[in-house]
Amino acid sequence: MRALTWHGKHDVRVETVDDPEIVNPRDAIIKITSTAICGSDLHLYDGYIPTMMKGDILGHEFMGEVVETGPKSTLQKGQRVVVPFTIACGACYHCGKHQYSACDNGLPADNQDIAQTLYGQPMSGLFGYSHMTGGYSGGQAEYVRVPFSDIGPLVVPDGIDDDKVLFLSDILPTGWMAAENADIEPGDTVAVWGCGPVGLFSVQSAFLMGAERVIAIDHFPTRLELARSFGAEIINFEETDTYNALMEMTGGIGPDAVIDAVGLEAHGFFVDNIIDQIKASTFLGTDRIHSIRQAIIACRKGGRVSMPAVYGGFVDKFPLGAFMEKGLTLKTGQTHVQHYMPGLLNAILEDKIDTTFLISHHLPLEQAAEGYRIFHDKQNEVTKIVLKPGLEFAA
Amino acid sequence: MDDAQTRELRDDAPLPAWKHGDPVDAATDALIEPRGDQLLSSTVTINKPRAELFAYWRDFARLPSFMENLERVDMIDEKRSHWVAKAPGGTTVEWDSEIVEEQPGTYIAWASAEGADVPNSGRIDFRDAQAGRGTIVTATILYDPPGGMIGKAVAKLFQREPAIQARRDLRRFKQLMETGEIATSSRNRAQAQQERQ
Numbered sequence: 001m002r003a004l005t006w007h008g009k010h011d012v013r014v015e016t017v018d019d020p021e022i023v024n025p026r027d028a029i030i031k032i033t034s035t036a037i038c039g040s041d042l043h044l045y046d047g048y049i050p051t052m053m054k055g056d057i058l059g060h061e062f063m064g065e066v067v068e069t070g071p072k073s074t075l076q077k078g079q080r081v082v083v084p085f086t087i088a089c090g091a092c093y094h095c096g097k098h099q100y101s102a103c104d105n106g107l108p109a110d111n112q113d114i115a116q117t118l119y120g121q122p123m124s125g126l127f128g129y130s131h132m133t134g135g136y137s138g139g140q141a142e143y144v145r146v147p148f149s150d151i152g153p154l155v156v157p158d159g160i161d162d163d164k165v166l167f168l169s170d171i172l173p174t175g176w177m178a179a180e181n182a183d184i185e186p187g188d189t190v191a192v193w194g195c196g197p198v199g200l201f202s203v204q205s206a207f208l209m210g211a212e213r214v215i216a217i218d219h220f221p222t223r224l225e226l227a228r229s230f231g232a233e234i235i236n237f238e239e240t241d242t243y244n245a246l247m248e249m250t251g252g253i254g255p256d257a258v259i260d261a262v263g264l265e266a267h268g269f270f271v272d273n274i275i276d277q278i279k280a281s282t283f284l285g286t287d288r289i290h291s292i293r294q295a296i297i298a299c300r301k302g303g304r305v306s307m308p309a310v311y312g313g314f315v316d317k318f319p320l321g322a323f324m325e326k327g328l329t330l331k332t333g334q335t336h337v338q339h340y341m342p343g344l345l346n347a348i349l350e351d352k353i354d355t356t357f358l359i360s361h362h363l364p365l366e367q368a369a370e371g372y373r374i375f376h377d378k379q380n381e382v383t384k385i386v387l388k389p390g391l392e393f394a395a
Numbered sequence: 396m397d398d399a400q401t402r403e404l405r406d407d408a409p410l411p412a413w414k415h416g417d418p419v420d421a422a423t424d425a426l427i428e429p430r431g432d433q434l435l436s437s438t439v440t441i442n443k444p445r446a447e448l449f450a451y452w453r454d455f456a457r458l459p460s461f462m463e464n465l466e467r468v469d470m471i472d473e474k475r476s477h478w479v480a481k482a483p484g485g486t487t488v489e490w491d492s493e494i495v496e497e498q499p500g501t502y503i504a505w506a507s508a509e510g511a512d513v514p515n516s517g518r519i520d521f522r523d524a525q526a527g528r529g530t531i532v533t534a535t536i537l538y539d540p541p542g543g544m545i546g547k548a549v550a551k552l553f554q555r556e557p558a559i560q561a562r563r564d565l566r567r568f569k570q571l572m573e574t575g576e577i578a579t580s581s582r583n584r585a586q587a588q589q590e591r592q
Contacts, residue, residue: 017582018582018583018586019582019583020582020583021582021583021584022584023579023581023582023583023584023587024576024577024578024579025575025576026574026575026576072575072576089570089573089574089578090574091442091573091574092442092569092573092574093440093442093528093529096442104569104573105569105570105573105574105578106578107578108577108578108579108580109563109564109566109567109570109577109578110563111580112563112566113559113562113563122566125578125580134578134580135580136580137580137582145582145583147578147579148574
């Protein structure tokens with residue numbers, strides 16, 4: 001089959017690789033119909049994530065048609081499914097509590113050592129996202145092997161477009177969980193750093209959960225305009241001092257809840273950010289954390305901090321004093337996708353949520369490498385790329 | 396002398412976490428018929444009842460399904476078994492083993508018979524986890540790497556971070572018991588086969 005493979009920093013290629021097969025009883029093979037490039041795929045593209053190997057197939061936002069099932073899969077051939085990016089067993093203690101991204105068994109035993117050492121305990125597996133998260137082949141391909149297919153994939157009804165449900169695989173549940181983690185109370189002001197897909201879905205979700213005001217922060221005009229179209233007030237951090245703006249906009253109180261939807265590739269030239277970049281490039285520290293720092297300083301006393309943004313390693317200059325003195329609460333984590341999928345599918349079917357506005361490009365899988373390049377270089381124009389294995393070459 | 400300075404307070408930490416003292420001595424005391432002076436010990440919590448886990452483990456012939464270094468285990472009779480483990484260069488090491496004490500649902504203690512390539516002994520304990528969270532499984536194994544050529548091979552086999560190997564084996568046991576399969580990222584069966592070797 002054809003698949004998008006990783007070969008190094010800014011080097012991804014569409015190649016012919018071995019087809020996937022049923023390996024374990026609960027597996028299913030899915031024929032991909034749509035697969036998106038995620039903002040976090042750019043972390044791989046930029047070489048920030050360790051334990052990648054040449055030839056790894058990327059992609060963790062995908063959906064398609066069931067073409068083969070193992071003896072213990074509950075799926076049926078021909079069903080259309082959206083696959084969650086977290087690989088979870090459904091049987092361990094954490095899955096029992098719906099903490100799917102904390103699954104004990106999603107990672108192969110040998111791949112658990114790194115997370116055990118770095119984080120204290122192993123986490124769930126992830127599709128197409130380095131060997132630390134399992135080394136599973138991702139979905140930017142014609143076919144994919146889906147483990148634990150009786151637990152993960154969500155069957156979607158025929159007659160609804162891929163574009164409407166594809167984002168159930170990751171970014172919609174992630175944006176929703178980010179807003180849920182902000183424990184929003186009616187009348188709250190919520191500030192969101194980053195108007196990428198997760199940030200924009202957080203803006204929408206925050207309003208649905210009762211926020212009165214949402215303030216969205218970014219520097220790409222297209223993304224800020226999208227946030228505004230959902231009713232958010234906007235701050236362009238290149239034009240404006242974000243802390244001062246937030247304090248003035250909230251009458252000197254600060255936002256009741258803050259959401260960091262930026263994460264380890266915070267862009268923008270701030271002094272602490274540049275120090276982080278130097279450290280990242282010399283392996284002294286992997287995570288650049290300007291946005292979470294600013295969010296903590298801006299957050300009102302006793303407020304809530306939600307952090308959907310991906311961080312992988314260690315940081316310094318974390319404002320622990322402000323965090324403690326103001327009595328803030330932090331909630332974070334990889335998304336428990338399986339927990340949120342059914343409810344959000346219903347919201348889509350009832351037209352309460354429409355995520356199709358996000359998609360700026362459809363490309364054939366064969367042009368995936370080009371997709372990575374433009375997504376990386378033109379973040380103002382390119383908000384989301386959906387790859388279609390069947391699509392003819394664009395002219 | 397101040398009593399506080401001389402009094403020894405033994406804390407509740409399990410063997411693998413000790414910074415002082417001799418965990419091998421303690422493990423030796425805990426085993427019924429100790430053999431060997433190299434210690435492996437690891438604990439895992441499995442979301443299944445004690446009786447079910449005990450029953451699976453008690454049929455030693457099934458252990459190679461999750462213990463990567465074992466080629467096969469043949470049950471000779473109710474108490475005795477023959478073990479064949481992989482060694483570098485496609486060779487194997489073998490020994491007979493006997494259950495020296497057991498309590499159904501709670502623990503199994505075994506020791507290798509005379510003439511083992513790798514004298515060893517161990518016990519596997521099953522305890523209820525709190526609040527219905529399943530079973531806490533602890534493996535404690537002592538083994539004695541022999542000298543000579545075979546010793547070198549065995550040392551290579553077992554001492555390549557043996558604690559990590561034991562932990563991985565227990566994780567695979569947990570996966571098999573909780574999910575009915577052992578997680579793999581292999582894309583196809585040929586790859587999976589290769590990874591098991």
